[in-house]
Amino acid sequence: MKKFLAFMLVLTMTLSLAACAKPAPAAVPETPQEEKGFKDTIVFAPNTDAASLDPHVQNDTTSEQVVKMLYNTLLKFGPNGEITGDLADSWEVSEDQKTWTFKLKEGVKFHNGTEMTAESVKGTYDRAMDPSNGLVVGEIVKMFEKVEVVDKYKVSITTKEPYGAMMALMCNMSLAIMDPAYIEKYGMDLGSNAESINGTGPYKVVSWTRDEELVLESHDDYYGDKALTKKVVYRPIPEAAARVIALETGEVDAIQGVPANEVPRLESIDGLSVYKAKSIGQRLFRFGCNDSIVGNTKVRQALIYAVDRQAIIDSLFPGLSYPSTAPLAPVTWGYANLGEIKQDKEKAKQLLAEAGYPNGFKTKIVTTERYAKGVELAEIIASQLKEVGVEAEIQVMEWSAFLQTIDGITAKEFDAPLFIMGAGPSMMDADGGLRGLYTTTLTGKNDRNYGFYSNKEVDELIDAGMKETDPEKRKELYKRAQEILYLEDPAGIWLFDQLTNLAHSSKLKDVTVSPISTITFEKATIEK
Known part of the structure; x- marks a missing residue:
């Protein structure tokens, strides 16, 4: 595996906003966040609403950053650019470099309580590979020949030819693992409303009013580190000037897409910070x-x-x-x-x-x-x-x-x-x-x-x-x-x-800003 890891050492580190403000608490509090001086809700204003929360359909940054809060992939980029396991605990590739076998974490739960298994992976990838669906993701997986369930927690993917970017592809949110029952139930309507979304991620959707408000709530059965803030509210504001005003008045805690001419002024305002990264x-x-x-x-x-x-x-x-x-x-x-x-x-x-x-x-x-x-x-x-x-x-x-x-x-x-x-x-x-x-x-x-x-x-x-x-x-x-x-x-x-730029209240800490321009809140807190 080392040779595959070596060539993927890219600048994918997760960037913390802690440098922009006071340090966050060193440990996860054992009592509710609000009792430790933190709010239970973060309000974020992107410039537009998510178009789709179906991993196979989403194709824009606004949608993808919400999908990242709701779903997980087999592998993911680590903080120093290395590729690490996400839903997969371990993996190996055959001698001919064409069959990849992934051992899955056991006990991972979808938001509705159903367990994620090898059947979930197969159902997800079979959908992506099916040309009759007409999904853009079909181009991404066109080198896949077959996906097979080895056992309940082990799945293999065979490619038509050796594929040099396989590990990076497994980090792509377009291949996030979905619940096959939801795929069957909702078809191409999956991800179009709150009821049709069932991921394994640290947050779940509780309500979605198009172009007005999308509300996420922490997933109590999440297999990884639990989210520190109970709710994240996405409130799209198309006009840049209106987003800036909403931040300055405290209506929202963070905004995306800061106008260049506003950056110096926002940086000079006490209580506000602007974060920028390549x-x-x-x-x-x-x-x-x-x-x-x-x-x-x-x-x-x-x-x-x-x-x-x-x-x-x-x-x-x-x-x-x-x-x-x-x-x-x-x-x-x-x-x-x-x-x-x-x-x-x-x-x-x-x-x-x-x-x-x-x-x-x-x-x-x-x-x-x-x-x-x-x-x-x-x-x-x-x-x-x-x-x-x-x-x-x-x-x-x-x-x-x-x-x-x-x-x-x-x-x-x-x-x-x-x-x-x-x-x-x-x-x-x-x-x-x-x-x-x-x-x-x-x-x-x-x-x-x-x-x-x-x-x-x-x-x-x-x-x-x-x-x-x-x-x-x-x-x-x-x-x-x-x-x-x-x-x-x-x-x-x-x-x-x-x-990538993010203007935010200086009370907001540890927002994750990735080099793929997505902004997520799975580690974030905001002081009262």
């Missing part, structure tokens, strides 16, 4: 490669040199981001530093001329306000593109409508030559950050390859990286793939890597 998160504008003009490689090369990334950061996100240097952020395993792409307007014009557009062309940028400063980003990029002769109309879409355009439609239907996107793999491995997103779609629809990007060499490199178990060889394969995606045949305009 993450897997990136912001880019992807290319719709089905477009008759943007599908031209030289056009895409021209556009990546037309943009001034530092000017965008200085204008919109000072102190909360830094220029991207690859299609992966530095905290992701397999990242290759390819350098910042500096604006070069003359080079952009030359490439446009070589592509057959010496006088530029007209195009469209699609954006949504769901992403921070999404409209402003599009406006600045349109302005910069105009300097090299490209006139871009801006189309602003509601989040729900935008999601429908990047999931399950054909190239003929897709109409977004340039479109805003976030990026960052929850499994913190290059396989999760590249495969599916930039490999040729086999269905003809944009299930994960939103912009219909297709490059034969990239396909081959990413496929080889998936099957390779030698970490150094995997890195070389992914480096070459990133060179193509980022510079030679670009799939998008990578703008900046993001810092």
